[in-house]
Amino acid sequence: MTGARLELAGLSKDFRGLRAVHDVGFTVPAGAIHALIGPNGAGKTTIFNMIAGVHVPTAGTVSLDGRKISGLRPDKVCDAGVGRTFQIVRPFRGLSVLENVTIGALHRRPHLPDARHAAEAILQRLGLADRRHQPAESLTLPDRKRLEVARALATEPKLLLLDEVMAGLRPTEVDVMVAFLRELNAQTGLTILLIEHVMRAVMALAAHVVVVSYGEKIAEGTPAEITRHQAVLDVYLGEEEVA
Amino acid sequence: MSRITPRVMGGLAILLALLLVAPALLGGYGLSVLILVLYFAYVGQAWNIMMGFAGQLSLGHALYAGLGGYMAAGLYFHYGIGPWAGMFVGVAAAVAAAAVVGYLGFRFSLAGVYFALLTIAFAEFTRIGFDNWPWTGESGGMFLRVERGVTDVANLRGGPVLFYYVILFLAVAAFVLCRLLLESRLGRYWLAIREDAEAAQAVGVPVLKCKMLAVTISAALTALAGVWNAFYYNNLFPETAFAMGRSIEITLAPIIGGLGTLFGPFVGAVVLTGLGEIFTAVGDKLDIPGIKQVFYGLALLVIVMYRPAGIWPWLAARLGIK
Numbered sequence: 209m210t211g212a213r214l215e216l217a218g219l220s221k222d223f224r225g226l227r228a229v230h231d232v233g234f235t236v237p238a239g240a241i242h243a244l245i246g247p248n249g250a251g252k253t254t255i256f257n258m259i260a261g262v263h264v265p266t267a268g269t270v271s272l273d274g275r276k277i278s279g280l281r282p283d284k285v286c287d288a289g290v291g292r293t294f295q296i297v298r299p300f301r302g303l304s305v306l307e308n309v310t311i312g313a314l315h316r317r318p319h320l321p322d323a324r325h326a327a328e329a330i331l332q333r334l335g336l337a338d339r340r341h342q343p344a345e346s347l348t349l350p351d352r353k354r355l356e357v358a359r360a361l362a363t364e365p366k367l368l369l370l371d372e373v374m375a376g377l378r379p380t381e382v383d384v385m386v387a388f389l390r391e392l393n394a395q396t397g398l399t400i401l402l403i404e405h406v407m408r409a410v411m412a413l414a415a416h417v418v419v420v421s422y423g424e425k426i427a428e429g430t431p432a433e434i435t436r437h438q439a440v441l442d443v444y445l446g447e448e449e450v451a
Numbered sequence: 452m453s454r455i456t457p458r459v460m461g462g463l464a465i466l467l468a469l470l471l472v473a474p475a476l477l478g479g480y481g482l483s484v485l486i487l488v489l490y491f492a493y494v495g496q497a498w499n500i501m502m503g504f505a506g507q508l509s510l511g512h513a514l515y516a517g518l519g520g521y522m523a524a525g526l527y528f529h530y531g532i533g534p535w536a537g538m539f540v541g542v543a544a545a546v547a548a549a550a551v552v553g554y555l556g557f558r559f560s561l562a563g564v565y566f567a568l569l570t571i572a573f574a575e576f577t578r579i580g581f582d583n584w585p586w587t588g589e590s591g592g593m594f595l596r597v598e599r600g601v602t603d604v605a606n607l608r609g610g611p612v613l614f615y616y617v618i619l620f621l622a623v624a625a626f627v628l629c630r631l632l633l634e635s636r637l638g639r640y641w642l643a644i645r646e647d648a649e650a651a652q653a654v655g656v657p658v659l660k661c662k663m664l665a666v667t668i669s670a671a672l673t674a675l676a677g678v679w680n681a682f683y684y685n686n687l688f689p690e691t692a693f694a695m696g697r698s699i700e701i702t703l704a705p706i707i708g709g710l711g712t713l714f715g716p717f718v719g720a721v722v723l724t725g726l727g728e729i730f731t732a733v734g735d736k737l738d739i740p741g742i743k744q745v746f747y748g749l750a751l752l753v754i755v756m757y758r759p760a761g762i763w764p765w766l767a768a769r770l771g772i773k
């Protein structure tokens with residue numbers, strides 16, 4: 209498993225007149241961890257959905273290692289090497305935790321026993337092994353967030369899109385997840401783009417941060433640069449403090 | 452997922468042995484009831500692939516049974532072509548119809564009841580078409596010649612014992628096939644689609660393709676039930692072959708027995724056929740018109756209210772099978 213380079217260029221999305229994303233462009237180099245931040249409704253999830261093939265961009269392109277992936281169906285985007293989590297978690301509710309992750313693993317391992325084996329290993333790493341036979345619907349929210357990450361990782365992506373996986377986690381749990389992602393990135397070179405409101409996690413993980421507001425990119429830079437950026441401070445005034 | 456343990460295997464072997472010798476043990480009435488049980492278990496298993504596994508509600512499965520039955524019966528009636536060859540035409544017709552229904556429904560993302568309405572509409576169109584198609588005998592029906600005492604396996608002509616073994620074979624084969632499917636990538640992808648199609652697609656499941664496979668495989672199996680049915684009863688009418696009631700009937704055993712389970716259709720068929728026979732007898736005694744349907748309906752209501760997941764999951768838990 210190695211990382212892929214993600215490139216967004218002039219990406220826009222209109223929803224029946226509502227301009228959710230407008231002319232956003234940025235690059236995540238192979239093997240990097242970048243963060244996408246911005247206030248509620250800024251268009252972050254919409255950007256993810258365009259990368260993942262859920263929405264066809266109104267304009268602009270998404271490419272992975274130089275190959276255009278925008279406009280492909282979500283399963284084809286997954287084939288291309290993109291794994292994603294859902295902000296509002298979408299487990300296969302009636303199936304066990306192990307089955308959930310096994311279905312992800314079947315993507316690269318067509319035989320059920322192989323896929324199950326791979327899924328077991330991932331659950332172990334994410335601390336869900338002791339819950340593997342529980343139905344997914346019985347999990348607590350933090351565990352469901354972990355399950356989202358586990359299922360996406362099981363597809364063996366080159367780029368992992370994480371949509372607020374720290375939300376609802378306690379600070380110690382955030383630290384555990386941060387450590388896990390860091391280790392994963394170091395070991396495999398997997399590229400990670402995360403949407404996150406938990407600044408503690410952004411600061412700890414991301415080498416580079418892109419800030420969007422009202423659908424437009426207003427700043428990007430290192431976490432330290434971003435926290436000093438006037439436009440960012442204006443946007444976040446009255447919201448949670450940056451840093 | 453249901454692991455088939457040695458204990459379950461043993462139980463299944465005993466059950467199969469009993470079913471194999473059943474014609475020697477049962478009288479004519481008993482055998483006719485068992486034939487019904489196996490028929491409903493079989494079509495239920497076929498329908499369960501769509502609804503129980505892939506989560507797609509079809510309320511028009513009579514379409515596939517009717518097409519299978521009419522094609523095979525028509526080829527035999529008009530040209531003397533036996534059902535062992537005719538069934539391929541019947542299956543092909545059903546698969547073609549299923550491909551059209553599936554493509555229209557899935558490509559345009561008709562979900563839940565809207566998809567179900569589409570399946571009903573197609574069964575209805577076909578009924579009207581067959582009502583006016585001279586080849587089928589139109590609304591007057593198509594009748595296959597019955598010669599008492601003649602057994603002609605090549606043309607599926609014979610008594611209840613022949614039909615018993617054919618439907619037993621179909622039921623067992625469908626069970627094994629469903630088990631294999633469920634333990635394959637395709638089967639797991641169906642479950643994923645049933646639970647959440649968008650999440651499934653995000654982990655690489657080709658949703659449209661998998662749904663198309665579900666509807667066509669289900670239709671092919673259902674068409675075979677239609678062929679069997681046509682030659683067992685020797686008559687076909689568009690009014691009944693494509694009836695809404697026929698479609699509903701197909702759904703009952705898996706719903707009562709346990710949607711999405713391998714044993715559900717069989718357990719449901721046993722319970723439903725048993726209740727049907729009991730209430731028929733009671734109805735005959737009481738001599739009140741329609742009382743059978745009332746009792747039957749109430750019984751279904753009670754089962755669905757108290758065992759919404761079906762009888763099998765509850766029974767399996769009691770038997771300690773998981």
Ligand SMILES: Nc1ncnc2c1ncn2[C@@H]1O[C@H](COP(=O)(O)OP(=O)(O)OP(=O)(O)O)[C@@H](O)[C@H]1O
Pocket residue numbers: 223226228246247248249250251252253254255295
């Ligand atoms: N499918 C859709 N149809 C119509 N409007 C949409 C759709 N998805 C998002 N929007 C709108 O687009 C805008 C951006 O939404 P988006 O979910 O991308 O924001 P976000 O940055 O992820 O916010 P949050 O931090 O609250 O998750 C919002 O105004 C939202 O209502």
Ligand SMILES: [Mg+2]
Pocket residue numbers: 252253254295
């Ligand atoms: Mg969002």
